[in-house]
Amino acid sequence: MLAIEAKNLRRTYTSRTGFLRPRRTETEAVRGITFEVACGELFGLLGPNGAGKTTTIKMLNTLLLPTSGTARVLGHDVASDPVAVRRRIGYVFGGDRGLYDRLSALDNLRYFAELYGVEPRDQKRRIGELLDLVGLAGREKERVEGYSRGMRQRLHIARGLLHRPDVLFLDEPSIGVDPVAARDLRRTVADLRAGGTTVLLTTHYMAEADELCDRIAVIAGGTIRALGTPDRLKSRVQERGILEIEAYGAGEEHLERIRGVSGVHGAAAEERGSRQAVIVQTERGADLHGQVLAALDGVRVGRVVTREPTLEDAYIAIVEEADALAPTDVPGPTDAPASTDASGSTEVAA
Amino acid sequence: MPTRTPHTDSGSAPGPYRRTVSALRLVVVGGALSYRALFNWTTPPMFIGTLLVGPLLQLLFFVFLGRQLHVADDRFYLLGNAVVSASTACVYGGTMAVANERRYGTLGAVLLSPRNRAPLWFGRAIPYVLNGLVISVFTLSAACLLLGLRIPVEALPGLGAVLLAAAAGCSAFGLALGALGLRFRDVFLVSNVASSVLLLLTGANVPRETLPAWMRALGDVLPLTHAADAARQLSAGGGLDGRGIVAELLTGAGYALLAVVLLALFERGSRRRATLDVM
Numbered sequence A: 001m002l003a004i005e006a007k008n009l010r011r012t013y014t015s016r017t018g019f020l021r022p023r024r025t026e027t028e029a030v031r032g033i034t035f036e037v038a039c040g041e042l043f044g045l046l047g048p049n050g051a052g053k054t055t056t057i058k059m060l061n062t063l064l065l066p067t068s069g070t071a072r073v074l075g076h077d078v079a080s081d082p083v084a085v086r087r088r089i090g091y092v093f094g095g096d097r098g099l100y101d102r103l104s105a106l107d108n109l110r111y112f113a114e115l116y117g118v119e120p121r122d123q124k125r126r127i128g129e130l131l132d133l134v135g136l137a138g139r140e141k142e143r144v145e146g147y148s149r150g151m152r153q154r155l156h157i158a159r160g161l162l163h164r165p166d167v168l169f170l171d172e173p174s175i176g177v178d179p180v181a182a183r184d185l186r187r188t189v190a191d192l193r194a195g196g197t198t199v200l201l202t203t204h205y206m207a208e209a210d211e212l213c214d215r216i217a218v219i220a221g222g223t224i225r226a227l228g229t230p231d232r233l234k235s236r237v238q239e240r241g242i243l244e245i246e247a248y249g250a251g252e253e254h255l256e257r258i259r260g261v262s263g264v265h266g267a268a269a270e271e272r273g274s275r276q277a278v279i280v281q282t283e284r285g286a287d288l289h290g291q292v293l294a295a296l297d298g299v300r301v302g303r304v305v306t307r308e309p310t311l312e313d314a315y316i317a318i319v320e321e322a323d324a325l326a327p328t329d330v331p332g333p334t335d336a337p338a339s340t341d342a343s344g345s346t347e348v349a350a
Numbered sequence B: 001m002p003t004r005t006p007h008t009d010s011g012s013a014p015g016p017y018r019r020t021v022s023a024l025r026l027v028v029v030g031g032a033l034s035y036r037a038l039f040n041w042t043t044p045p046m047f048i049g050t051l052l053v054g055p056l057l058q059l060l061f062f063v064f065l066g067r068q069l070h071v072a073d074d075r076f077y078l079l080g081n082a083v084v085s086a087s088t089a090c091v092y093g094g095t096m097a098v099a100n101e102r103r104y105g106t107l108g109a110v111l112l113s114p115r116n117r118a119p120l121w122f123g124r125a126i127p128y129v130l131n132g133l134v135i136s137v138f139t140l141s142a143a144c145l146l147l148g149l150r151i152p153v154e155a156l157p158g159l160g161a162v163l164l165a166a167a168a169g170c171s172a173f174g175l176a177l178g179a180l181g182l183r184f185r186d187v188f189l190v191s192n193v194a195s196s197v198l199l200l201l202t203g204a205n206v207p208r209e210t211l212p213a214w215m216r217a218l219g220d221v222l223p224l225t226h227a228a229d230a231a232r233q234l235s236a237g238g239g240l241d242g243r244g245i246v247a248e249l250l251t252g253a254g255y256a257l258l259a260v261v262l263l264a265l266f267e268r269g270s271r272r273r274a275t276l277d278v279m
Ligand SMILES: Nc1ncnc2c1ncn2[C@@H]1O[C@H](COP(=O)(O)OP(=O)(O)OP(=O)(O)O)[C@@H](O)[C@H]1O
Pocket: A013, A014, A015, A027, A028, A029, A047, A048, A049, A050, A051, A052, A053, A054, A055, A056, B274, B275, B277, B278
C-alpha cells in the first residue's frame, strides 16, 4: 500500500474583499498535482513562496477539501474518510502561532495528547520523552507566551509526534530554530524514517532536503516542475559548472549583463552579510571567468571559485525555467515536466 | 507497511468501558485545560472584577432603580439578577471556548483530532456551567446579606438546582454562539448583543407581562427565563415548580443540540472555504 497518493489535486481559494462593493478573487493555489509516496519514504516538497506547498499538505492532512482530484493516505480517502486519515497522521507547521500561549508547554502537550488519543497511561512518559527530544525539558512548566520563536517551533514538533503517527507532514519544521537544534531535528527526522515513519517535508533549506529526502518534488505556480531523487535533480544541471564570485554591490543590471554572455545559463545574487555571492551557471568546461568578470565591471569582487552544482543550483535552475516558461500564465499539469521522474519513483522506495 | 505495526487503529478496538472512560477524560481533563487556555478572565483581578463585582453592582443598580420606580419589589430584581449574573461567564465563555482558537491559530491543530466532537466541545462548556453557578451563588448571597432579604432554608436545595439548570442552559447557548466563531470573524459582537437580549427578554429586570407579545415569545425560548421565574417562586416560599426547571433544561438541551449541529456544519464548511487561518 502507498502511504500517500495524490491524483490531479487542485485547490482554488475564493476570497472576498470590500464590504459595500464586494469583489471575489480566485486564487488557483494548486493546479493539478499527481504524486505518490511509498510507505517509509521521506519525500520532500520544495518550491518558492506561494507555490502551493502548504495548500497541498493541508489537502492531504484533511484540513482542506480539494477543489477537484483525489488523495489517499494509507488507503483512506482524505475527503470522504477524514477521521481514519487523522488517526494515522501527524502535522507540524512552521511559525509562532498555533499554540496556547496561556498554557505551559506541558499543558499544551497534555491537551493535545487527549485530542490525539494518546493512551492516558502512556501520556506522562511520552510527553517526557518528547520534551527531552526537542530540548525543552526543564522549561516545560513555563507559559508558552514567554517562549522564543525556536522554542515554540520545538514544541510544535513535539506535538506532532505525540501519537507516534505513521505518516508525518512537516511543513517548514526547522524555521526559526538554531543550527544545533536544526541538526538535532534532522537527526530526529532521519531516525523516524529509519523507524518506518513516512515523512512529507517542505523546507526552504536545500542542504536539509538534500541530506534527508529520498525523493523531491519541486513545485512552482501550483504544478510539479520536477520530481526525482536529489541526485537525479542535480543531474539536470550536471552538464553545467558553477562559478561563484564574491562581490560587493552587484545589481540587477550586472546580472542581466552576465546572462547575456554566451555559455551562461543563469545568474543570481545572494546576500551573505555585507558581501554578495554571485552564482553563475555556465556550460560545463567553458572557461568564462574573464567574460563574467568583465560583465561585473565597476563592482568590487573578491574570491572566485568554480564548483560542482548542488541541489540548490538545480532547484534554482528548475524554478527559473518555470518562470521563463510562463511568467504570467502558468501551464497546466499536462505540460509540466513532472514526467521526468516516473522511473525515479520506484528505484528509491524504501 | 514494511517494518512496524501501526500503534493506532490496531486490530482490537477498545471496548465500551475504555471508550467511555476516555470520552470522560476528554470532557473533564480536556475541558479544564481548555478553560485555562481560552478563557480571558481567569486571572484573579479579571475574575473578581468582571465576574463577581460587576454582576453584583448591576443587581444593586436594578434594585435601587426598581425601588425608585415602584415597578417591582427587591425580591424580583434580586433573584432575577442572581440568575442572569451567570450569563457573563456562560455566554462569553462559550464564545471564547471556540472563537479564541482563532486568536491563537490553534483551530487546525484541534480539528486534526480524530476524536468525537461532542465530548470535545461539551467538555469545553462544562467549566462555564460551574463558573456560572459560582457567580450566581455569590451574587445571591452577597445581595441577600447587603439588602437583608431572607430566603427560607428549605428552598435552598431547589434554588441550587434551578441555578445549575440556568448556568447549564446558558453555557449551551454560549457554545452555540461560539460555533459561529468557526465561520465568522467577529462573533464577540454577537455575544455582546446576546447578553443585552438576555437582560431584556428573560424577565430578569423587566417584568415579562409588560413586554409585547413577540418579545415574550422570544423570551420563552431563551435560557434563564424559566429559571428566573422558578427561582422567584422558590424564594418566596412557593415551593419548587417542576415545570419551570424542566422547561429550562429543555431550552438548554435545544441549544446544546443546535451547538453540535452548527459546530459540525461549520467544521465541514471550513474545509471547503479555508476559513480556519483567517483572523
Ligand atoms: N486561506 C487562503 N485564502 C486565500 N488564498 C490563500 C489562502 N491560503 C493560501 N492562499 C494562496 O494560495 C497560494 C499558495 O499558498 P501556499 O500557502 O500553499 O504556499 P506555500 O508553497 O506554502 O508558500 P510558502 O513557502 O511561503 O509557505 C498563495 O498564492 C496564497 O496567497
